[in-house]
Amino acid sequence: MNELARIRDRIDTGPRFAEADAVRLNRLFRGTDTLEMLETVLKERMAGDVAVVSSFGAESAVLLHLVSRVDPTVPVLFLETGKHFSETLAYRDQLVERLGLKDLRNLAPNAEELTKKDESGLRWSYDPDGCCEIRKVKPLAKALLGFDASITGRKAFQASTRATLPRFEIDTTDEQGRLKINPLIDWSPERLAAYIAEHDLPPHPLVAEGYPSIGCMPCTSKVAPGEDPRSGRWKGWDKTECGIHAPGQEGPASELPPGFDPVF
Numbered sequence: 001m002n003e004l005a006r007i008r009d010r011i012d013t014g015p016r017f018a019e020a021d022a023v024r025l026n027r028l029f030r031g032t033d034t035l036e037m038l039e040t041v042l043k044e045r046m047a048g049d050v051a052v053v054s055s056f057g058a059e060s061a062v063l064l065h066l067v068s069r070v071d072p073t074v075p076v077l078f079l080e081t082g083k084h085f086s087e088t089l090a091y092r093d094q095l096v097e098r099l100g101l102k103d104l105r106n107l108a109p110n111a112e113e114l115t116k117k118d119e120s121g122l123r124w125s126y127d128p129d130g131c132c133e134i135r136k137v138k139p140l141a142k143a144l145l146g147f148d149a150s151i152t153g154r155k156a157f158q159a160s161t162r163a164t165l166p167r168f169e170i171d172t173t174d175e176q177g178r179l180k181i182n183p184l185i186d187w188s189p190e191r192l193a194a195y196i197a198e199h200d201l202p203p204h205p206l207v208a209e210g211y212p213s214i215g216c217m218p219c220t221s222k223v224a225p226g227e228d229p230r231s232g233r234w235k236g237w238d239k240t241e242c243g244i245h246a247p248g249q250e251g252p253a254s255e256l257p258p259g260f261d262p263v264f
């Protein structure tokens, strides 16, 4: 049985994925071009049912464009926290239209929990971790229960702890044995910029207004030229990410160029 057949057999018969499957996939696709890898994984259903997780932030267009070239029907999960800039929501709609994405899923927080734990809508101001838990972590965890794998837009250059992340890994946020695929993990800022220019992808409108990293409105501030782009996120808090990746998987971004979002 060759590697491809072995992995397919594993998906058909086993409990989703194990560490050995991620190792096999990394070995199988070592040196393979990103688009070619995505084509094989998605068309051959090597990762089972797959969804893309996107923040529709500063550089999200690259991953979404790549996926749309392979299969525009792949579900795209967007955490509709209720706290986004109107520009982000408009950008989401613009990209969906432009890329022909057929299955955008807006994930809203549980209404009952929201009423119970954030009735004022101001939890972000005194407990941002708790707010992210209600508005991001839980809705995503619930949505991912229906999938065997998720595709992220993480890049190695974004954070020291992302530097050694592989293309394929096991999602350790729960015990579902879900695969996490990081197609852009080895992409440099220059390569991303070149791809954006080559395909004439629209920028997030707030980048030009001084927001190099864009998240929810209350937790995103403008950043002065030359300042660390991530300094505009959760300003004044000892918090650098929203918690949708397992603790220890993320770290502070280093030398992040303007326009590249350290979160997602």
Ligand code: SF4
Binding pocket: 081, 083, 123, 124, 127, 128, 129, 131, 132, 133, 135, 136, 215, 216, 217, 218, 219, 242
């Ligand atoms: S980023 Fe801010 S507003 Fe958005 S969910 Fe997290 S704490 Fe709440």
